[in-house]
Amino acid sequence: MTSKRWFVSAVLATAALAALPAQGKPTAGPVKPKSLSKLAFGPDGMLFVGDSIGARIYALDLGDRTPVVTLKPLEVADLEGKLAGMLGIDARDVLIHDMAVNPISKNTYLTVSRGRRAFSMQYQLPNDVASASVLLRVSPAGEMEEVRLDNVKYSFIDVSNPVNETAETAWKKSKQRVDVVSDMVFSDGKLYVAGLSNEEFSSTMRVYPFPFDGRASATSLEVYHGSHGKYETDSPVRVFRPVKIQGKPYLLASYLCTPLVLFQMDELKDKKHVKGTTIGELGSGNYPLDMVAFRWKGKDTIMVVNSARGILLIGAEDLEKPLPAITTKIEDTAGVPFQRLRNRGILQVENYGEKNLLLLVRDPFSGQVSLSTIPTEPA
Amino acid sequence: MIRASILLVALAPAAWCHATLAFDAATQSVCATGIAPQVLAAIKEQSPPASAFARAFAVYFDDSTTAMLGDYAVDGDRLRFTPRFPFVPERIHHAILDPSALAAIAGLPAPPAADVQRLGFRIEAREPRPTARVTAVYPSGDVVPANLLRIYVVFSHPMSRRGVERHIRLLDEKGTPVEHPFLDLEESLWDPEARRLTLIFDPGRIKRGLGLNESLGPPLRPGGRYRLVISAETKDAEGTPLAREYSREYRVAAADRTSPDPRKWKISMPHAGTRDTLIVIADKALDQPLFERLLRVEDASGFPLRGDAVVEGRGTQWQFVPAQAWHQGQYLLRVAAELEDLAGNRSTRLFDEPAEASGIRKESRETSVPFQVRK
Numbered sequence: 001m002t003s004k005r006w007f008v009s010a011v012l013a014t015a016a017l018a019a020l021p022a023q024g025k026p027t028a029g030p031v032k033p034k035s036l037s038k039l040a041f042g043p044d045g046m047l048f049v050g051d052s053i054g055a056r057i058y059a060l061d062l063g064d065r066t067p068v069v070t071l072k073p074l075e076v077a078d079l080e081g082k083l084a085g086m087l088g089i090d091a092r093d094v095l096i097h098d099m100a101v102n103p104i105s106k107n108t109y110l111t112v113s114r115g116r117r118a119f120s121m122q123y124q125l126p127n128d129v130a131s132a133s134v135l136l137r138v139s140p141a142g143e144m145e146e147v148r149l150d151n152v153k154y155s156f157i158d159v160s161n162p163v164n165e166t167a168e169t170a171w172k173k174s175k176q177r178v179d180v181v182s183d184m185v186f187s188d189g190k191l192y193v194a195g196l197s198n199e200e201f202s203s204t205m206r207v208y209p210f211p212f213d214g215r216a217s218a219t220s221l222e223v224y225h226g227s228h229g230k231y232e233t234d235s236p237v238r239v240f241r242p243v244k245i246q247g248k249p250y251l252l253a254s255y256l257c258t259p260l261v262l263f264q265m266d267e268l269k270d271k272k273h274v275k276g277t278t279i280g281e282l283g284s285g286n287y288p289l290d291m292v293a294f295r296w297k298g299k300d301t302i303m304v305v306n307s308a309r310g311i312l313l314i315g316a317e318d319l320e321k322p323l324p325a326i327t328t329k330i331e332d333t334a335g336v337p338f339q340r341l342r343n344r345g346i347l348q349v350e351n352y353g354e355k356n357l358l359l360l361v362r363d364p365f366s367g368q369v370s371l372s373t374i375p376t377e378p379a
Numbered sequence: 380m381i382r383a384s385i386l387l388v389a390l391a392p393a394a395w396c397h398a399t400l401a402f403d404a405a406t407q408s409v410c411a412t413g414i415a416p417q418v419l420a421a422i423k424e425q426s427p428p429a430s431a432f433a434r435a436f437a438v439y440f441d442d443s444t445t446a447m448l449g450d451y452a453v454d455g456d457r458l459r460f461t462p463r464f465p466f467v468p469e470r471i472h473h474a475i476l477d478p479s480a481l482a483a484i485a486g487l488p489a490p491p492a493a494d495v496q497r498l499g500f501r502i503e504a505r506e507p508r509p510t511a512r513v514t515a516v517y518p519s520g521d522v523v524p525a526n527l528l529r530i531y532v533v534f535s536h537p538m539s540r541r542g543v544e545r546h547i548r549l550l551d552e553k554g555t556p557v558e559h560p561f562l563d564l565e566e567s568l569w570d571p572e573a574r575r576l577t578l579i580f581d582p583g584r585i586k587r588g589l590g591l592n593e594s595l596g597p598p599l600r601p602g603g604r605y606r607l608v609i610s611a612e613t614k615d616a617e618g619t620p621l622a623r624e625y626s627r628e629y630r631v632a633a634a635d636r637t638s639p640d641p642r643k644w645k646i647s648m649p650h651a652g653t654r655d656t657l658i659v660i661a662d663k664a665l666d667q668p669l670f671e672r673l674l675r676v677e678d679a680s681g682f683p684l685r686g687d688a689v690v691e692g693r694g695t696q697w698q699f700v701p702a703q704a705w706h707q708g709q710y711l712l713r714v715a716a717e718l719e720d721l722a723g724n725r726s727t728r729l730f731d732e733p734a735e736a737s738g739i740r741k742e743s744r745e746t747s748v749p750f751q752v753r754k
Contacts, residue, residue: 084440084443085439085440085443085444085445085447086445086447087440087447088447088448088462088463088465088466088467089464121566134448134463144445146430146448168571169571
């Protein structure tokens with residue numbers, strides 16, 4: 001009798017586990033994110049997916065870790081036209097939300113939706129107008145296929161205290177919820193997740209050791225916004241990268257309209273409030289769309305892709321020099337020196353091997369979007 | 380209803396159990412029938428990934444050459460393709476079925492003389508059926524002050540964000556439209572879902588001492604009756620008009636230049652151990668959306684309570700049902716500084732209160748009202 005009861009309770013316990021995968025534990029099965037908001041690659045080909053609406057981070061093990069043998073420049077013309085066929089709509093409705101390149105296989109991952117028609121005003125970003133629900137893979141040979149999520153190996157962690165589902169950003173007619181995850185970076189065993197919380201100072205940097213084990217920290221962030229002439233805590237980090245300055249690890253972050261700010265990584269403690277150092281003001285009326293670190297002309301360089309203010313190149317050596325913090329109103333640009341290139345429609349940029357950048361570009365004349373590779377160092 | 384008009388069905392002679400493609404309007408999917416039972420059985424057992432079907436059974440949008448994403452499933456005697464996203468009405472889609480390639484997926488030999496089947500189909504557009512309507516207008520009471528600041532119009536469906544103003548009129552007793560009653564903004568004030576519209580009376584005509592106020596007077600005259608009319612021509616997000624016109628009358632009382640005072644509010648006493656509705660009765664009608672959003676209840680340790688709040692009593696009552704039962708002891712009702720009455724007056728300053736001599740406006744502050752939960 002006793003043994004039978006044991007058996008029954010063991011079966012029940014197993015059933016409960018199967019029905020409700022536990023946070024942190026790797027498991028296999030269907031993954032149903034509410035929004036594929038942001039992508040980032042971690043170690044060993046692990047793909048992190050930030051789900052802002054579902055307030056959850058997934059680590060997908062897609063088994064994609066076969067190194068590419070010879071890497072040729074990837075060129076895919078009229079990408080939206082090809083995606084349109086897959087989504088069953090016209091190219092003008094295809095919306096690409098994010099892009100990430102697997103550093104081992106060099107497969108490119110894209111998140112897409114049917115939402116481009118929904119843009120109704122300036123300053124809306126893809127996640128403001130639609131939730132991406134399709135994950136696609138583009139091989140180095142340019143072949144495209146959907147990555148189905150109905151049976152994958154994965155683990156996940158819930159984002160605590162996400163900004164609630166009804167909070168609104170009135171000036172751009174969107175829900176703040178879409179920015180629970182506004183950007184993600186994996187660095188040194190940890191996933192850094194920028195976004196909004198439901199706390200008084202809502203701009204937050206969350207840090208999750210990986211593999212997920214339930215540990216997490218959340219630090220609220222404050223920056224001086226030069227073009228607004230004030231301190232701010234409610235606008236999320238839009239793009240960021242880890243950088244080392246004088247041997248110390250920092251996060252270099254940029255915001256809408258467009259402060260460039262350093263945060264010391266070792267100050268990012270749970271439930272603490274941290275003031276960043278604004279080292280640059282890249283100009284108003286502008287979104288930083290993407291940020292990438294690469295070698296250019298033999299020097300470590302950071303590229304900031306802007307919606308309106310061109311492509312900015314910042315020399316890593318300039319970050320090493322003492323930089324006065326910006327604490328007064330700035331009319332145009334100020335701070336860390338940068339070289340400005342014109343932006344002929346770049347929307348996203350990723351490292352593509354050591355010596356290339358992969359660009360997602362909308363040609364200003366044809367209106368077509370392509371994937372295009374540019375060399376950064378002589379081959 | 381959605382129907383499929385089949386433009387083109389393959390004329391190929393029946394082969395391999397008469398394999399045929401058809402669009403199924405009821406399920407909005409494409410079905411292949413006449414497939415050999417052993418092929419269906421093998422596909423059902425192996426459940427190959429959707430990508431395996433690319434050469435065997437694919438559906439294309441318009442003139443695209445990349446196949447639509449979707450799911451393949453064996454359903455009785457048929458193989459069904461259901462697209463990931465709905466087929467777009469009024470557009471042509473093509474389906475193609477290669478019985479030999481299908482047999483190959485199942486690991487079975489190709490049937491003899493298995494011709495490739497093709498189908499073109501078009502989904503007819505839904506007749507635009509007006510469904511959107513006005514579900515609420517705030518203020519919800521019949522009497523408003525002459526210096527009323529805002530009217531909110533709530534629709535049942537997301538609306539077109541552009542051009543709504545020309546479909547909204549305010550008529551006086553004689554049916555004459557009031558000229559430019561509302562602030563003329565470049566973009567209308569919609570909530571993110573485009574379901575709630577905010578109309579603001581021109582502050583220049585409400586605030587005492589301003590030119591427009593003195594020359595034109597306030598848009599609403601005390602003692603008057605006005606009718607707010609939202610024409611059936613107002614378009615929803617799909618461009619479809621409203622199901623019917625909406626109108627309602629307001630009677631106008633004297634201008635209200637008094638502040639709401641949360642300390643004069645009546646608060647019901649819920650019982651500990653229950654989820655009794657907390658009823659807060661204000662000293663006057665308040666701006667309903669602000670009233671709903673700007674109050675919160677904290678427990679003795681300052682922790683905000685979760686729960687559902689609604690405004691009733693024509694904008695005078697805030698009703699809150701907590702998610703968890705009440706505990707005996709003290710709670711705090713916190714009223715945010717931004718709460719306003721119908722005329723935009725806050726508890727700490729009037730809407731048109733002149734700036735102080737220093738040029739600094741009086742600070743708005745949060746008000747806290749303690750209340751007890753009894754056994």
